[in-house]
Amino acid sequence: MVKVTRRRFLEDSLLVATAALVGTDGIGSALAQEPKTPNTTRTVGPNDRIRLAQIGMHGRGMAHLDGYLGQKDATVVAICDIDQHVTANAAKVIEKKSGKAPRIYQDLRQLYEDKEVDAVSMALPIHWHSLAAIWAMQAGKDVYVEKPVCHNLFEAQRMIEAPQKLSRICQAGTQSRSHKAVQEAVAYIHAGKIGKVYLARGLCYKPRGSIGIQPDGPVPAGVDYNIWLGPAPERPFNPNRFHYNWHWFWDYGAGDLGNQGIHQMDIARWALNKTELPNSVVSLGGRFGYVDQGETPNTELTLFDYGDAQLIFEVRGLKTDALKGVKIGDIVYGEHGYVAFTGDYGKAAAFDNDGKVVQEFRGSGDHFRNYLDAIRSRKTSDLHAPVAEGARSSALCHLGNISYRLGSPVPLSDKTNHFGSSKDAAETFDRFEQHLSDNGVKLERETYRLGRALKINAQNWNFGNDQEANALLTRKYRAPFVVPEKL
Numbered sequence: 001m002v003k004v005t006r007r008r009f010l011e012d013s014l015l016v017a018t019a020a021l022v023g024t025d026g027i028g029s030a031l032a033q034e035p036k037t038p039n040t041t042r043t044v045g046p047n048d049r050i051r052l053a054q055i056g057m058h059g060r061g062m063a064h065l066d067g068y069l070g071q072k073d074a075t076v077v078a079i080c081d082i083d084q085h086v087t088a089n090a091a092k093v094i095e096k097k098s099g100k101a102p103r104i105y106q107d108l109r110q111l112y113e114d115k116e117v118d119a120v121s122m123a124l125p126i127h128w129h130s131l132a133a134i135w136a137m138q139a140g141k142d143v144y145v146e147k148p149v150c151h152n153l154f155e156a157q158r159m160i161e162a163p164q165k166l167s168r169i170c171q172a173g174t175q176s177r178s179h180k181a182v183q184e185a186v187a188y189i190h191a192g193k194i195g196k197v198y199l200a201r202g203l204c205y206k207p208r209g210s211i212g213i214q215p216d217g218p219v220p221a222g223v224d225y226n227i228w229l230g231p232a233p234e235r236p237f238n239p240n241r242f243h244y245n246w247h248w249f250w251d252y253g254a255g256d257l258g259n260q261g262i263h264q265m266d267i268a269r270w271a272l273n274k275t276e277l278p279n280s281v282v283s284l285g286g287r288f289g290y291v292d293q294g295e296t297p298n299t300e301l302t303l304f305d306y307g308d309a310q311l312i313f314e315v316r317g318l319k320t321d322a323l324k325g326v327k328i329g330d331i332v333y334g335e336h337g338y339v340a341f342t343g344d345y346g347k348a349a350a351f352d353n354d355g356k357v358v359q360e361f362r363g364s365g366d367h368f369r370n371y372l373d374a375i376r377s378r379k380t381s382d383l384h385a386p387v388a389e390g391a392r393s394s395a396l397c398h399l400g401n402i403s404y405r406l407g408s409p410v411p412l413s414d415k416t417n418h419f420g421s422s423k424d425a426a427e428t429f430d431r432f433e434q435h436l437s438d439n440g441v442k443l444e445r446e447t448y449r450l451g452r453a454l455k456i457n458a459q460n461w462n463f464g465n466d467q468e469a470n471a472l473l474t475r476k477y478r479a480p481f482v483v484p485e486k487l
């Protein structure tokens with residue numbers, strides 16, 4: 001239960017004053033407090049129409065709306081975004097399709113007090129996902145939360161606990177888990193059809209251009225920047241750190257490893273059948289090919305060691321060829337062959353060791369429908385992507401980034417092997433260098449960032465005595481936007 005203490009209230013008042021000074025429009029600031037005591041949102045029964053609210057609708061959120069507006073047993077009754085332009089646009093779309101305008105909110109805490117909302121669906125910047133999801137569940141709402149479902153490992157743990165402790169349904173936005181082709185290909189691997197699995201490769205070969213450099217500037221009219229910042233540190237508004245491009249800043253995003261890459265990370269971990277954290281992680285890379293404001297690497301190679309298997313993840317943001325026909329997808333290797341998952345989640349194929357196709361998998365699925373079905377059945381086991389699974393895969397992305405962030409520059413000309421005895425990782429590193437060279441990066445002159453090789457205490461979800469690394473397991477939350485330690 002969320003209580004507003006006197007101290008919190010004072011902190012809040014201070015925050016409102018500060019926000020006013022830095023020029024936020026004050027609309028949300030006036031409401032800057034945690035959501036009130038959970039209301040008595042009903043639990044949806046088998047014959048009830050599900051009353052949905054969509055939170056965040058700039059890009060992905062519009063795809064959510066599309067996914068719900070065609071469903072016969074659900075109505076989008078409310079929408080919420082800190083940007084009034086976004087809500088105005090979405091409201092028109094809803095009204096046109098359903099004939100009825102939704103209620104509009106700018107502050108999700110007000111939305112959570114709306115008793116006529118059963119469930120929410122959210123497509124927010126990553127730094128908001130866990131807090132928004134947990135507050136929603138505390139207010140009695142079921143939740144669909146986009147990927148990655150958390151911004152750090154502390155939040156991942158809370159997301160694993162939350163649905164059970166708060167008796168709510170919570171679906172992660174890793175929609176590939178609803179696709180028949182992916183489900184069947186993973187089942188094929190789990191049934192031992194390619195023999196013992198020793199390596200899963202996740203590939204995010206997705207070219208990304210420069211975001212340039214933009215000066216800080218005034219908060220656009222109709223935007224509540226204080227709420228947008230939420231748990232992140234106070235900072236002046238910058239258009240490059242706002243809609244979509246926040247992905248490339250550590251305070252809000254997780255680079256492409258946690259943006260596109262989380263989908264492929266999830267399939268890789270699922271195929272390996274691992275629920276525990278790996279024994280170790282090491283990540284390296286850089287932001288190559290241009291100079292811009294982004295902080296996260298556009299090229300990142302990460303090795304996770306599970307003892308009996310490895311997971312190797314490659315992010316390539318510059319132009320690149322495919323690997324075995326895969327650009328955005330996974331390749332999972334066993335003793336007798338491999339399975340390749342391609343980017344659209346509707347296709348996968350198994351090959352023998354000579355590269356001959358032995359089985360094909362086809363078929364898509366409706367992840368939003370699966371969420372609605374589970375809201376009705378009240379069974380987490382009916383969800384294709386229970387948030388605990390999303391949180392475990394998201395945690396891997398954050399582990400890779402923690403290693404990377406603790407790294408230091410190494411000349412690309414340095415040929416030292418940093419991957420121990422892993423031949424697969426060493427081969428991947430050679431391709432990493434070749435790919436950079438193909439993109440005009442001068443190997444003899446430039447450096448990459450070699451992350452710290454981190455040993456993981458899988459039971460405690462930390463790095464043992466490595467305090468510098470442990471500090472990156474969580475963040476300093478900006479009150480009152482604090483993810484609770486205890487639910």
Ligand SMILES: NC(=O)c1ccc[n+]([C@@H]2O[C@H](COP(=O)([O-])OP(=O)(O)OC[C@H]3O[C@@H](n4cnc5c(N)ncnc54)[C@H](O)[C@@H]3O)[C@@H](O)[C@H]2O)c1
Binds near residue numbers: 125
């Ligand atoms: N599953 C997928 O295939 C898929 C595809 C694209 C994006 N995504 C995920 O969806 C999320 C959103 O991505 P996007 O590209 O739409 O980002 P975006 O920045 O374009 O849109 C986010 C929206 O959320 C709003 N917002 C921010 N904080 C808010 C708050 N506290 N309350 C209400 N509204 C708030 C913003 O104003 C914006 O309109 C990300 O987590 C991304 O990883 C998933």
